[in-house]
Amino acid sequence: MDIVVDDPATFRGRVRGHAAGELVFAEVSAIAHRAVGTGRPGAEAYCKVLLPIQGYCLLSQAGRQVVLGPNEVAVLDMSQSYLVVFDTACRMRVVVCPRRVLRLPASGVDAITATALSHPATALLTVLLAGMTARTAEFGSAELLRLTDTVIDLVGTVLAAHASAGQAARHGVLHQVKTYLEHHLDDPELSPAMAAAAAHLSIGYLxxxxxxxxxxxxxxxxxxxxxxxxxxxxxxxxxxLAVAAVAARRGFVDAAHFSRLFKLTYGVPPREYRILNGLGNFPAR
Structure with a gap:
């Protein structure tokens, strides 16, 4: 993770934390800055759970953005690039954990990164993280590990609820995009950028x-x-309609290219396909 600041000479910040089992708990306090996560493709996937307790931050990942306020919870996938921006002084509690301990499919976590997570369990998580970062010395090793299991269960509960809702939302967005594409198949200029703009999505998310x-x-x-x-x-x-006209009315402007694609897909050229299906008694055009 890279930290970007306006004036390195005056920047002040502190990270205070500890490890418990496979989790890392930390409290970050700093003046205005940007944190740029560069991602770790190929390494074991980790999640970073963020909970601001002072100030607001902008989170960005995978084409999504959210402004997170005090006592709101969000998650980032550390294997992918991300951005966290604080415009003012801030304090934030952070938990880092291997994604596998959450027992959720990767697609479920991917769909809800950089999203404000709302669930009754987040209130419990807020209280528990406060204790895990501020009162660590009061717990023995065995107690910390049991509390760690509780944190994992709470985080998993919140993420699972949003993953299910997120999956339904993705299906709805995908249906909207496909409907747009269906209605514009005759446009030779149809492109992913057009579909993304129509659905108000980033091209990457599309x-x-x-x-x-x-x-x-x-x-x-x-x-x-x-x-x-x-x-x-x-x-x-x-x-x-001639074969070329059939192709053109569906957005294929190059008749020869269309014929090659059609044969590759259906095994025979389009005119022969017509003949085989009983519509061959018309002039070759």
């Missing part, structure tokens, strides 16, 4: 939504265009 389904935005557009063309080719009402 790509992430499709990757979760094992697809890409451009690949999905291409496949739907081909499926529509296949249906048009065997539609008796469109038998007078």
């Amino acid at each position: 790509h992430k939504l499709f990757r979760a389904e094992g697809a890409t935005v451009c690949g999905w557009i291409r496949q739907r265009r081909l499926e529509c063309c296949r249906a048009d080719l065997i539609d008796p009402a469109l038998f007078e």
